[in-house]
Structures are given as C-alpha cells and as structure tokens.
Amino acid sequence: MPKLPEDFIKKYTKLLGKQKADQLFNAISENSKNAYRINSLKEKQTLSYAQSEKIPLIPDAYYGKISGKDPEWVSGTVYSQEPAAMFPAFFLDAQPGEKILDLCAAPGGKSTEIGAQLKGQGFLLANEISLSRAKILRENLERWGVTNALITSEKPEKLSKYFSQYFDKILVDAPCSGEGMFRKDPQAIEYWSQDYVIFCQQRQKEILSAAVQMLKPGGELIYSTCTFAPEENEQIVSWLTKTFGFTIMPLKINEQYIDHGHPEWSDNNIDLVKTARFWPTANIGEGQYVAKLRLDEKIKDQTTSTSKRSKHRKKPRNALTKSDIHLIANVLDNFKLLPEIENWQVNCQVHNNHVFIPAINTNSDTHLKILANGVELGILKKNRFEPGHQLAMVLAGRKQNRVVDLSSNNYLKYLHGETIKTDSDINGFILVSFKNFILGFGKISNHIIKNYYPKGLRI
Numbered sequence: 001m002p003k004l005p006e007d008f009i010k011k012y013t014k015l016l017g018k019q020k021a022d023q024l025f026n027a028i029s030e031n032s033k034n035a036y037r038i039n040s041l042k043e044k045q046t047l048s049y050a051q052s053e054k055i056p057l058i059p060d061a062y063y064g065k066i067s068g069k070d071p072e073w074v075s076g077t078v079y080s081q082e083p084a085a086m087f088p089a090f091f092l093d094a095q096p097g098e099k100i101l102d103l104c105a106a107p108g109g110k111s112t113e114i115g116a117q118l119k120g121q122g123f124l125l126a127n128e129i130s131l132s133r134a135k136i137l138r139e140n141l142e143r144w145g146v147t148n149a150l151i152t153s154e155k156p157e158k159l160s161k162y163f164s165q166y167f168d169k170i171l172v173d174a175p176c177s178g179e180g181m182f183r184k185d186p187q188a189i190e191y192w193s194q195d196y197v198i199f200c201q202q203r204q205k206e207i208l209s210a211a212v213q214m215l216k217p218g219g220e221l222i223y224s225t226c227t228f229a230p231e232e233n234e235q236i237v238s239w240l241t242k243t244f245g246f247t248i249m250p251l252k253i254n255e256q257y258i259d260h261g262h263p264e265w266s267d268n269n270i271d272l273v274k275t276a277r278f279w280p281t282a283n284i285g286e287g288q289y290v291a292k293l294r295l296d297e298k299i300k301d302q303t304t305s306t307s308k309r310s311k312h313r314k315k316p317r318n319a320l321t322k323s324d325i326h327l328i329a330n331v332l333d334n335f336k337l338l339p340e341i342e343n344w345q346v347n348c349q350v351h352n353n354h355v356f357i358p359a360i361n362t363n364s365d366t367h368l369k370i371l372a373n374g375v376e377l378g379i380l381k382k383n384r385f386e387p388g389h390q391l392a393m394v395l396a397g398r399k400q401n402r403v404v405d406l407s408s409n410n411y412l413k414y415l416h417g418e419t420i421k422t423d424s425d426i427n428g429f430i431l432v433s434f435k436n437f438i439l440g441f442g443k444i445s446n447h448i449i450k451n452y453y454p455k456g457l458r459i
C-alpha cells in the first residue's frame, strides 16, 4: 500500500488527536472487509456460504467473500457490497409505493437494495452520469429482478428539468475524495490532496442543488460519501440546511460501531450529531458518512409551469396487436407471473419490437438517455416471441415448475453460451437453473437446450 500523504496525516492528527489518528492510520494498513446482501426479491434458496457473521442492523447481510462465478451471484441472489456502504440504503428505508431517486447510482449497490425495499411497488429512478458505468448498473438491476426502475445516464441538472418536486426520497451517494476507501482501493491514496477534497466539495454542492429541485416538499434526502473529510460531510450538511431549509433527521446509531457527526468540524450546529460516521477502527468495514435530511413542507415551488408539465405523464397507446398478444401469451402462460407483471396485456408497450412494461410512461419527446424502463418481457420476431433475460430474472421471484436444473459441468457450458443435452421431455422455452438458482432462459427441442443466456454476460 502507498504511504499516506503527509498532509492527510497532519490533518487527521489535528482533527482526532494523536492517539485516535494513529489508530485510524493503523486500521488503514489492515485488510478491508468483504460482505454480501441476500436478495429478498428472489425465491429463498440455500446458499453455499457460511452466513456465520451478520452485518449489524442490516437485514440479510453477512461478512464473506463471493465470486462472480457463483450461481448465487449469476442468478442475482446475492450482491457483493462493502459493509459500511450498506447503510445509506438502510437509512433511506424506501416504502413500497414511494417514488425514489438514486442520483449517483452505479454500479448499483444501493439501487439494488432500494429496488428490494420497494417490493415492485412505486418507482425507482436509478441515474448514473457515466454511460459505461450506467451499463453495469443496468446489468446489476436486471440480475436483481427489479421491475419498477427507470435507468438513465444524465447530468443531474438535466434530470431536474423533467422531475421537478417529484420524489418522496432521494439518495445522493456522492462522488468524493474516497479517504474511507484507502485500504480497499490504494489508488485513492495516490489521487488524494486537500485541493481534491475542495474540488469534490464543489461538485457535491452542484449535484445536491439539482437533487433538491427534484424533492417533494417534506421529502427526505439521504446524503452519503465514503470519505472522512469534514469539508465533504458535516460542512455539506450545514450548507444544505442553511441554503435550502432542511432539517437534520436522527439516524439509528449504535455507538458500538457507528460514530456520530462532529458539529465542531463544521458550524457547531448541534443537530450534526444526528448524522453517522463509520470509521475502519470500529470494525464494521470501511469509512462512510451518512446524513438524512427532511425538506421543509412549505418550500416554494420555484419551477416554471413548462418544467412542471413533465414529459413523463402522458400514457402512450398500447401497440400490441391481437396476434402479438397470442404469441406472447403462448410463452408467458407456461410460467407463474409476479403481481407486477400479471396484467402485461394491459400495461405493456412495444418499441422496436421490444415488449416491455414501463416503470414510467415517457413520450418520444423525452430527451433523456434511457438505458431501461421497467421490465422487458422479450422481443417480437417474425411469427414468434422470444422472452428476454430480464424476464427470467424476474420470474425467479416465484417458485417455477418449468425449470431444468443443470449439472456442474453443464452450468459452465451454459455460462459459455453452449447448447446442452437434456433428458427432459419438455419442448419450448424453459428456465435454466443450477443448484436451483435461476440463470436464464433456454429453449428445448429434441432434448437439446438452445442457450438464451445473453451474449454480453457470457464468460
């Protein structure tokens, strides 16, 4: 690991005192902690992991390392996540039916959890400014089986034009100087300087200024970073309260693991003790800061009437023909559908032959970079319907009968995209599983499973 920068050592020795600062520097030289969360959207399966050490407070989360080749991961049953990073979504506590924005969402650690909390009811907008990272976000949300997310790759200011005062809760898991990740990602040490901390602070203010425009009066903002820097933590929260009329809300802080925010590192606002700090010395995981703020109910609507007339309200025409419905039903009727997709005949739309149930209605003049909207059921081809991978991931939320479970050998063949021999007498589309974890679709004809595992995911 690279040496800690002199300015970093001086800064934290001054803030924490020599003894606590030395403990922090020692903790940074130790190994980082691995953990995973279990997906409550999927049918319960027996995992091959020990599940012996639980993450405090977080439901269904354990210490332990998982591999991207495990069927648990391929099927979206578990998500590997740094333990302290599980807390922002835990504190957000989305309720089914709410409208939630995750503004800086990739790769999706928090969006996947928010998707699970919503239980398919309500709406999640998962946005990531970087297109390459947004594609990974889409893969992760698809694997997780989330049905009600719109995934975009936009600048926060642009989103705010479409979603004025729209959301009940917004998570800003901000890009930051990453001091809390030094031991997990030593590159962050090389990148660090006090100037960089100030640059990040400025960027956080810009992102948050756009986020506030999208929050309903009385709505909640969760702000989090993975840095220790007060400039990006308590000082940002003080700026939010003074600039926009926010109240700092208490968080469930168990002082055994979680420190409180430090008023003396900002403007002495005593309410900053209600915010949460995670230090690697406290043994949960890496560094993290989380604050929950409520926007004043009486906040004035400063948006123009044009931007309030959002472009996502009008319901476009359902373009399915009778014969399309017949083709789709021929496939879907073989599976047990979840309540969110049961009424597909009424709710679905077709775009370039892709059949999907949108999370939100958008018009053709919505100029947002949209990577996914709701659930893609599949593609209409000439005289047939081919179910999509996302549908398989969603169907894993219920016990299915039309499933072929593979051997270890055939599991790898499936992930490679090969065809597989089977004893099954079924013909047509089936779900393919390994150790009962649903991996994707296959289509059987004469005891051969044609592989429908997406090309982009094959190993």
Ligand SMILES: C[S@@+](CC[C@H](N)C(=O)[O-])C[C@H]1O[C@@H](n2cnc3c(N)ncnc32)[C@H](O)[C@@H]1O
Pocket (backbone or CB within 6 Å): 085, 103, 104, 105, 106, 107, 108, 109, 110, 111, 128, 129, 130, 133, 155, 156, 173, 174, 175, 176, 203, 207
């Ligand atoms: C801490 S990461 C988010 C991690 C994510 N929430 C998760 O749990 O997987 C911060 C994200 O903010 C994005 N970002 C960078 N600059 C941004 C900006 N100006 N506006 C919005 N997002 C930005 C980064 O690309 C990065 O993916």
